[in-house]
Amino acid sequence: MRTEYRLGIDAGGTFTDFVLADRSGQVRLYKALSTPQDPTLAIRNGLALISEDLGVAASEIIPNCDLCINGTTVGLNALIQHKGAKTGLICTAGHEDSLEIRLGHKEDGYRYDPEYPPATMLVPRYLRRGARERVLSDGRVRMPLNEDDVRAACELFRAEGVETVAISFVWSVLHPDHERRAGAIVREMMPGAILTLGSELYPQVREYTRTSTAVVNAYLAPIMKRYVDAVDAYFQALGARQPVRYFQSNGGLAIGQAMTDRSVYAINSGPASAPAAGQYVCEPFGKRDVITVDMGGTSFDITLTKDGLTNINKNIDFLRYRIGVPMIQVETLGAGGGSIGWIDEMGLMQMGPQSAGSDPGPACYGQGGTLPTVSDANLVLGYLNPDGLVGGRLPLDYRKAHDAIRTNLAEPLGLTVERAAYGMFTIVNANMVNGIRRVTVERGYDPRDFVLVGAGGATAAHITALAEAMGINTIVLPKLASGLCAFGQIISDVKYNYMATAPLRLDNDAAYARVDALFHEIEAQGIAHLKADGFDDGSIAIRRSLDMRYVGQVHECTVEIDRFTVDASSVEAIREAFHRRHEQLYTYSERHSTVEVVNIESTLYGLLDKPKRMHLGAGVRPDEALKGHRDAVFGADGSRRSTPIIDGGLLGAGARVEGPAIIEEVTTTIVIEPGWTAVLDESGSYLITRNRTEGK
Incomplete structure (x- = not known):
């Protein structure tokens, strides 16, 4: 059966957005109030709006979708409000307190603040149980796993009503057998519990990061499982022909089972799709340096894309919890319409x-x-x-x-x-500008070199004021701005990250062979995963990276490389890529120093067909779309100024609106301040530019 639609759903703190694209390139946007007490209720309400608009029942629309995609704040909200599941941790004996020790310092910005309170522990101390075992840093077993310790932990967890368990041993990335055996015991004694193994979720060096990531994953897993099960069952009841895809914080799609097993990837599910959408709407204008800002009802999210590549975070403190897995770098502020x-x-x-x-x-x-x-x-x-x-x-x-x-x-x-x-x-506005500065100026970027893309229902009322304050001269604001993250979902691909640890110096054939073998091993896992999901070799893409450093350095940096055989003939290209990356980050390199690899990562994409790009036809002139005038305030003195109100739904490609003016779209209101001009492009976006001869 030929499907006609692709549906994207983005659940925010105030509104849940729905984007429905058809094969002709037409994109429809709908909004329903979010229902935090029952997130699936908002989905039902949104589908009712779509049914009313199309005159077709949801049970006929959903089977006619090639993909239904869901971005959700369920995991994020559970972490913010500390409403995750009751979690137990089994770790190497003597390391029960590593979560609270936190490498001996507080987060950046509060390191020297004696009054800054400690983070709330997701696993209370009495549910962090040690198991005697010891693996050395070269992978040799010094002490076998004491299985009685694991069984004693399970007895306690059962008595305390624990429903999810994380297991993280110190050197499990080099010798995962102890974790696997402990996991088998947990499955035997607690068959209903959800299990997270640190060596499988985040197989990288750094015990604290791995343990914290495993705990966050375990803490969220039952919440995400209940949500995914409810959403999947709802769409299956409507006749969905494909499993629902969920948007991950790494910027790609995943099936529901992956989101349950890897719930930590759901934390920034919603805003992570904004960069893809921002790049997409800027393509017709030839812009690749993009700042995408999304002001919804609750928060203000900022992402940055330079030369078409969006910043990725790894090993960061997010909401005070260390998370190692890759996440789209999102700066989030408590600045929304509410x-x-x-x-x-x-x-x-x-x-x-x-x-x-x-x-x-x-x-x-x-x-x-x-x-x-x-x-x-x-x-x-x-x-x-x-x-x-x-x-x-x-x-x-x-x-x-x-x-x-x-x-x-x-x-x-x-x-x-x-x-x-x-x-x-x-x-x-000043709060939002400070956030934009943290993403740009504080990271060495000049915001004036970027285009500002507006997303979110509330952004358009503030966008020219923000650009004015930042010295940015060009704004791209799509007609779909209020649902841009949902739109970003429907143009994204399936994406999985696979990692391995490889503490090796790049100075001998054995090291080259080991790195090459590890890449092939983890990529084979990813390819099998994607093929089971229906992708063939022609629709799978792979990108590689290595975490590298000079011998003696404490921290490493991530280096992107092409997919080639790692051997004596190619290793010099890897070293040179590291030197260049080090110079970009720290302004210097040490080409005489020995380079070592710490971790490797392969990102695998299941490439999906993209909906046809929107194309606007002719419409009426702005003076013919004039709805009237409304008194509006554009200065601190509070004086009102009669301002034309334009019906954006009537405008066509080429329409030009001089500020001050207010353009009313169905789901957003665009304030064009004095000194700015908006021109509607045939791609469905307003190109808003500062007038060179007139200032505010």
């Missing part, structure tokens, strides 16, 4: 990170919220349509927004409501 304005003890206005979320939501939603939020400020400033958002499906209450700002901020600070609202707008 971010709450408040007054600190110094009498200064602050914005966030607290959020009203979707329940009760901003005051203007009329669902019981009484605290002033960014959305309330944007409504009072005249940026948002008082008739409502999402095509009127979400009505807004101007009076409640006005009163929330007046009562909580304006009157205590002695300001007019308009000036207080503009202060909220300015402060949240």
Whole structure:
């Protein structure tokens, strides 16, 4: 059967976005309020919107999809709120406290703060049990595994109601047999428990990182399993012909079983698709240096792509927990449409990170919220349509927004409501600009060399102000901005990371052969995995990297290499690639020093057909799409200015809108500030540029 659709679903803190693409290139966007208490309810509500729009039942749409893709915040929320499963840890005896020792220091930024509290342990001390065993750093067994210790741990775990177990021994990456035997005992004594082996999940040197990663994975696994089982069952009941794919924090898709076994990859599931979407919408303009920003209802996410490559993080502290597996580098702030304005003890206005979320939501939603939020400020400033958002499906209450700002901020600070609202707008923008600077300036990039891509429903109201503050002259804002992460999912490929440890100096034939054999071993695993998922040799791509350092260095850097035989004739190219990478990161290299490999990694892609690119036809002129005028505030004095309101749904390719103006799309509102011009491209994106002769 020829399928007609591809469906992407991105569950955020406030809204769940749905993108439905068909073979003609048409892309439809829908939004439903997120339902944190039952994430599958939001999916049902979104599919009901799609059915209503198409006039076709969901049971007819889903079987007609070649892929249904889900990005979820379930794992992230469980980690933030510490609502994961009850977890037990079996580790090498004497290493029960490595999770709390944390290599002897706090996270960067708080290392010398004596008042910074310790992180909440995902496994309490009494559920961290040691097993006597010892493997040396060369892989030789010094002490066999004491199986009685493992059985005693299982007895305790059963008595305490533990439902998920992590096992991580010190040198298991060189000799995994002890972990495997301990795992077999756990399966025997706790058949209902979910098991995570550190040597399988993250087979790399660094015991603390491996143990922490295994614990986070185990902590989230039952949560993700229940979610995946519920979503899979729901789509199967609707007649889905393919298994649901889930978006991973490494920037690729995976089947549900992989997300259960490797739940740690679900942590940044939603925002990880933004870079792919940002690159995609910039291709028609020939731009490869891209900053993608996504402002939703709860958070503001920033990703950076340089020369078409997005930064990948490994071995980082995320929400205070060390995670080793590769993750798209996302800077996340508590700055969304629901971010709450408040007054600190110094009498200064602050914005966030607290959020009203979707329940009760901003005051203007009329669902019981009484605290002033960014959305309330944007409504009072005249940026948002008082008739409502999402095509009127979400009505807004101007009076409640006005009163929330007046009562909580304006009157205590002695300001007019308009000036207080503009202060909220300015402060949240400053918070977002600081986040963009951390991703760019603090990492050696000049933001003025990049294009700013807007994603998320709330971003478009702030995008020109952000670009102005950063000195960025070019913005690309797609009509699909509010669902861009969901769109990024439907243009992504299946992606799995396979790793191995290889502590070897690159100075002899035996080392070359060992590295080459390890690459082939892990790639064979990945190829078998993808072929079982329906991919053939022609639709599988492989990229390799090595973690390398000079002998004597403590930390290594990741070096990308092509896929070739590692031998005496090719090793010089590997060394040179490392020297160049070292220079990029640290401004110098030591070509006279011996180089060693620490870890290797192969990333395997199952390549999918991509939906046809959107192509806009002719539409009406901006003056013919004029809906009217609305008073809007564009300055700190709070004065209002009559501003044209344009119906973006009527505009066609080539339409040009001069600021100040407000373009209302169905799911987002674009504020074009004075000094900026927007031109709608045939690819479905607005190219917004700063006027060279006029400043704000």
